[in-house]
Amino acid sequence: MRKRTASTTAVTTSLVLALAACGGGGDEPGATQDGEIAGDITVLTQRTDIVDTVFAEYKEAFEAEYPDVSVTFEAITDYEGEVTTRMSTTDYGDVLLIPNSINPTDLPDFFEPLGTVEELSDTYRFVATEQAYGGQVYGIAITGNAQGIVYNKAVWEEAGVTEVPTSPEEFLDALEAVQEGTDAIPLYTNYADGWPLTQWEGHRGTVTADPEAANALAHTDAPWAEGEEHFVIDSLLFDAVEAGYTEPDPVTTNWEESKGLLGRGEVSAMVLGSWAIVQMQAAAENPDDIGYLPFPYQVDGTFHVNTGGDYKNGINVSSENKAAARAWIDWFADESGYATDEGGLSPRLDGPDPDTLSDFEGLDLEYIELAPAPDGEEGLVNEIDSQAQIGFWSPDYRQRIVDAARGASGESKEEIFADLNDRWAAARAAVAD
Structure with missing residues (x-):
C-alpha cells in the first residue's frame, strides 16, 4: 500500500471542513460533530473475481485508517445493465462505478461533484474529458487503460505469426494462420456475457488518429460508411466471425472461463483493454506468454492507441455518508495500489507507469486521449445514440453483428450498416430539431 500524500490529505481535510460548514456544525452525513x-458505506464493484480477496485487503487497510467507517462491497456481474436500472431509484450504493451509458448532462442528477476540473487536473488524469460536466468532476478513474488486443504469444509463434499486424487484412491473416496451424480458437468474442463486446468501442480514434473522433460522430450521418472508423472496427469483427475464426457456439461463452482458455493457449486473442492483461497472466500457465497488440490499423505508418480512464468512482447524490464515501474514493485512487496491481495507468499524474505495455516498445506508436466535447455539445453523441437506439456502449448492436456474421439472423453486413446509418441520420435530425 502506498502512503497518503500531503496533497491528498489536504484535499480530504478541506472536503470535510467544507461539508461541515455547509451542514451547519458537522451535521453533514458521513462526518461527526468534530469533523x-x-x-x-456500500461500494459497488464489477470485480466479482477479487471482491472476496483483494478487496477484503483494501477494506482492512482503509478501515484501519478510518476506524469510524465500515465498508461493505456489492459485486455485480452485469454491472452496466443492473446498475443503470437501479439508478431509477436512490438505491445504488454510496460509492459506485459510473456506468458508461450515463449522459454527461445527467451526472449532476445522480452524482455528487468531487471538485472542479481545474482543481483536480493538477492531481489526476482523465478528469478533463471523462465523467465531467459544467466544469465539475463527478468521477475519478480506478485505473487507466490503453486499448488493444490481448493475445497468447506462444500460440502465435506456433502458428508462425511473428510480425505485429498493421492492418485488418494482416490481422485476419494471422487468425487464419492460428486456425490452420494450432488447436486454438483464433479470436474469442465473449458474446454471451455481452459486455466484453463493448470493448470494441474503445478503439475510437485509433483508425483516424484523431482525438476528436468521438465528437465527430455528432457531425456525420453515416458513421458506418465505407472507410469510416466504425465501418473499419465493426467490419473486422464481422469478417472474423464470418470466416469462422471465433468460438463455434458464441451463446455458450463464459467470461471467467475465457481467462483460462487464453492463458492455456486454447484461445489466441481477445479484444480487451489493457486492464485485462494482468487477469490473463494470472490465469496463464506461463504469464510471459501473454502479450498485447495495438488495434491493427496505421495512419502514415504509425499505430495510434486510445488511452483513457477505466470506470470512475463516483458518489451517489443520495448517499447518507458522503464524506465517508469521498474518503474511500480518494484512498482508492491514492493509496490502494489497485491501478498498479492491475497493470494499469495510475489515475494520479505522479503515479508509476505499468510494465504491462512493454510490448508496445519498439513499435511506431502514439498514444491519444479523446478530447472533451465542445461547449454546447456535452452529451450530444450520447443523446443521438439514445435516440437512434443503437447503444454504442451496450452489447446489443455488436451481438447483432456477430449473429449476422455467423448466419443466425439472415442479415448481411451491408444491411446492418445501412440500417445503423439510417437510424443515426434520423436521430441526428431529431435531436438537432
Missing part, C-alpha cells in the same frame, strides 16, 4: 469521517 471526523464516519459511517457505513
Whole structure:
C-alpha cells in the first residue's frame, strides 16, 4: 500500500471542513460533530473475481485508517445493465462505478461533484474529458487503460505469426494462420456475457488518429460508411466471425472461463483493454506468454492507441455518508495500489507507469486521449445514440453483428450498416430539431 500524500490529505481535510460548514456544525452525513469521517458505506464493484480477496485487503487497510467507517462491497456481474436500472431509484450504493451509458448532462442528477476540473487536473488524469460536466468532476478513474488486443504469444509463434499486424487484412491473416496451424480458437468474442463486446468501442480514434473522433460522430450521418472508423472496427469483427475464426457456439461463452482458455493457449486473442492483461497472466500457465497488440490499423505508418480512464468512482447524490464515501474514493485512487496491481495507468499524474505495455516498445506508436466535447455539445453523441437506439456502449448492436456474421439472423453486413446509418441520420435530425 502506498502512503497518503500531503496533497491528498489536504484535499480530504478541506472536503470535510467544507461539508461541515455547509451542514451547519458537522451535521453533514458521513462526518461527526468534530469533523471526523464516519459511517457505513456500500461500494459497488464489477470485480466479482477479487471482491472476496483483494478487496477484503483494501477494506482492512482503509478501515484501519478510518476506524469510524465500515465498508461493505456489492459485486455485480452485469454491472452496466443492473446498475443503470437501479439508478431509477436512490438505491445504488454510496460509492459506485459510473456506468458508461450515463449522459454527461445527467451526472449532476445522480452524482455528487468531487471538485472542479481545474482543481483536480493538477492531481489526476482523465478528469478533463471523462465523467465531467459544467466544469465539475463527478468521477475519478480506478485505473487507466490503453486499448488493444490481448493475445497468447506462444500460440502465435506456433502458428508462425511473428510480425505485429498493421492492418485488418494482416490481422485476419494471422487468425487464419492460428486456425490452420494450432488447436486454438483464433479470436474469442465473449458474446454471451455481452459486455466484453463493448470493448470494441474503445478503439475510437485509433483508425483516424484523431482525438476528436468521438465528437465527430455528432457531425456525420453515416458513421458506418465505407472507410469510416466504425465501418473499419465493426467490419473486422464481422469478417472474423464470418470466416469462422471465433468460438463455434458464441451463446455458450463464459467470461471467467475465457481467462483460462487464453492463458492455456486454447484461445489466441481477445479484444480487451489493457486492464485485462494482468487477469490473463494470472490465469496463464506461463504469464510471459501473454502479450498485447495495438488495434491493427496505421495512419502514415504509425499505430495510434486510445488511452483513457477505466470506470470512475463516483458518489451517489443520495448517499447518507458522503464524506465517508469521498474518503474511500480518494484512498482508492491514492493509496490502494489497485491501478498498479492491475497493470494499469495510475489515475494520479505522479503515479508509476505499468510494465504491462512493454510490448508496445519498439513499435511506431502514439498514444491519444479523446478530447472533451465542445461547449454546447456535452452529451450530444450520447443523446443521438439514445435516440437512434443503437447503444454504442451496450452489447446489443455488436451481438447483432456477430449473429449476422455467423448466419443466425439472415442479415448481411451491408444491411446492418445501412440500417445503423439510417437510424443515426434520423436521430441526428431529431435531436438537432
